[in-house]
Amino acid sequence: MMVLYSGTTCPFSQRCRFVLFEKGMDFEIRDIDLYNKPEDIAVMNPYAQVPILAERDLILYESNIINEYIDERFPHPQLMPADPVMRARTRLFLFNFEKELFSHVRALEDRTQSAGQELDVARRNIRDRLAQLAPILVKNKYMLGDEFSMLDVALAPLLWRLDHYEIELPKSAAPIQKYGERVFSRPAYIEALTPSEKVMRR
Ligand SMILES: N[C@@H](CCC(=O)N[C@@H](CS)C(=O)NCC(=O)O)C(=O)O
Incomplete structure (x- = not known):
């Protein structure tokens, strides 16, 4: 097991x-x-x-x-697309998430060790990068379209922690909030x- x-x-x-x-x-x-x-x-x-x-x-x-x-x-x-091109794109997205979002999550997770200024930079970077993703989710149900995928899995724990990390998204990022709710309502997410x-x- x-x-x-x-x-x-x-x-x-x-x-x-x-x-x-x-x-x-x-x-x-x-x-x-x-x-x-x-x-x-x-x-x-x-x-x-x-x-x-x-x-x-x-x-x-x-x-x-x-x-x-x-x-x-x-x-x-x-959860990974079957098509090699989409699979490669998904891996590239996952890499970008780590570089541009989750590298800043580390500072926020380690709040007692990080300086206030460092936390603000981390919050700002995450906010700006998420706002850039919002247009994808205006039409799409999930990051890759109609199908739930590994990209949604990778992103969800950050979206769940936005209040906890004290990150406020701009109004233009409303599609991200809606998308988050969609992922959070999945039975496996709740379990x-x-x-x-x-x-x-x-
Ligand atoms: N890049 C790693 C990050 C894992 C990570 O940062 N884990 C933290 C907890 S959220 C940890 O184990 N911290 C303990 C330590 O570094 O001593 C992954 O995706 O699994």
């Missing part, structure tokens, strides 16, 4: 929990206290971070890599939320 080592407030772990619940297969989630990490975390992941997925002798880390593996191992519903995540959003 797959075991996911997960942080109860970690947006990257949330991505993997979300995919596991979308697939509806057997798995175990082990909550890791990030302030008191068990030693085996650093043995499994040289960066000593969660999420980590363990299945027999396979150990994986990095949320997007874990999620692609789960998607290939349990193909229904398929994957931890009690600590449930209270992050009013």
Whole structure:
């Protein structure tokens, strides 16, 4: 059985929990206290971070890599597009999300360690980049069109935390808010939320 080592407030772990619940297969989630990490975390992941997925002798880390593996191992519903061109575009989008959005999430997750100015820069960068994505969601139900995909999984934990991170989107980004609600109403999304995540959003 797959075991996911997960942080109860970690947006990257949330991505993997979300995919596991979308697939509806057997798995175990082990909550890791990030302030008191068990030693085996650093043995499994040289960066000593969660999420980590363990299945027999396979150990994986990095949320997007874990999620692609789960998607290939349990193909229904398929979250990466079948077409190679769309698949490549999706990977490029995932890379851009990490570079332009989630690199700033790190500062906001580590609020006690980051300076006030650094937090403001992170908030501004996230706000501006999300506002740029809004036009895609004026017509589209999900990031890739009608089909729910890995891009929606990757983005959702950030959209869920906007209030928590004190990020206010401009009015022009209303399609992003609506899109967020659509993703948050999926049964797998709700099932994957931890009690600590449930209270992050009013
Ligand atoms: N790029 C990684 C980021 C994982 C990450 O930042 N995890 C944080 C929790 S949200 C962590 O384990 N922090 C503990 C530490 O760095 O000591 C991914 O996508 O999985």
